[in-house]
Amino acid sequence: MVDGYLGTLTTEERTLLHLFNQQLPSGGWEAPAILTQAGISAAVHVQRKHIPRTLKRMETNQLINVAQRHIPGGKQRKRVYTLTEKGTQHAQSLKDRFFQMDITHNGSTVLLGSLWQSPQPILELLSHLDEGLEFHDSALVSPLSNPEGMASLDAQYGEELVRRMFARAWEDGKITRDEQSLLNEVVEFLGMHPERARRLSNEARKSLKIPPPEEVYFDMIMQALDDGEIVQEEVDLLDTFRIAFGIDQIKHQELLDKARNQPAVSEHYDTYSAAVKTAMQDQIITVDEHAILRTLRQQLNISEDEHARVMNDLAVKE
Secondary structure (H helix, E strand, O other), X not given: OOOOHHHHOOHHHHHHHHHOOOXXXXXXXXXXXXXXXXXXXXXXXXOHHHHHHHHHHHHHOOOEEEEEEEOXXXXXXXXEEEEOHHXXXXXXXXXXXXXXXXEEEOOEEXXXXXXXXXXXXXXXXXXXXXXXXXXXXXXXXXXXXXXXXXXXXXXXXXXXXXXXXXXXXXXXXXXXXXXXXXXXXXXXXXXOOHXXXXXXXXXXXXXXXXXXXXXXXXXXXXXXXXXXXXXXXXXXXXXXXXXXXXXXXXXXXXXXXXXXXXXXXXXXXXXXXXXXXXHHHHOOOOHHHXXXXXXXXXXXXXXXXXXXXXXXXXXXXX
8 A cells, every 4th residue: 555646656656757857778688677568567556466467467458568687786687577668658647647737835726747856756746745736745655665755554564574584593693695695586577776775774784673584485375375376486486484493394384374364354464564563563553553553453454353363473473
């Protein structure tokens, strides 16, 4: 879930705006990470595993081109995406529509386009706008590909997983080269900015609340099963960490069966769970936070039983 006006846009609209004016470098060899699935998911505030569906639909509708390029710092070539002429026209229409909107800025009504300064990404400009079309000096939400700022609720779920993995790595007071290599794989998979990852590492080191490896691995399985299936890229990542965590195939199957037998939950269950965890960071949910969570339950169609399950899970982990 994305805060503000940006949250009213579809994933396809955000993807069009993200890729707008992005060109593949000449030479046909390298491409920036922002054009990969990880880069796109981080920029448009959508979990990595949900991006392929949108990109496939856009490719079918001839809105994007797909190519294979080497990504600086990467070990192998990856798929990268750019807009076709048709996709560029769609993105231009979106940009024109948004830039002609009347919005409120410092008490005055102005056109949104008057606040844009090239080469500012259009999505970054829109992230300052709330649902009431009031422009704020600070962005309401920041993509994982940015070093600072509050991530969207969906992205916070990925942040929490990375934080817990850093906590495991810091258990003996240091992160080995092998551990850092494994962590880099997850950070790259999520499209997370290295500076954001370093901040999460520092937070984990300072808290030193070390979760059991099986618990972290189970969280990884649950996130992979979010849409009911585990794709090959997720299988490879799970295998890497299963070996690193010393989890054998028997325990893996046990955790996988447990994850698959979890009661069916709403599409936005994890988003709501992340919001509750944020509210509980100070060990108490205030009256205002209760009201916000109640409204969020209504917006996300979270049942009272699911709310109770979230609270129970947090109580058990405490």
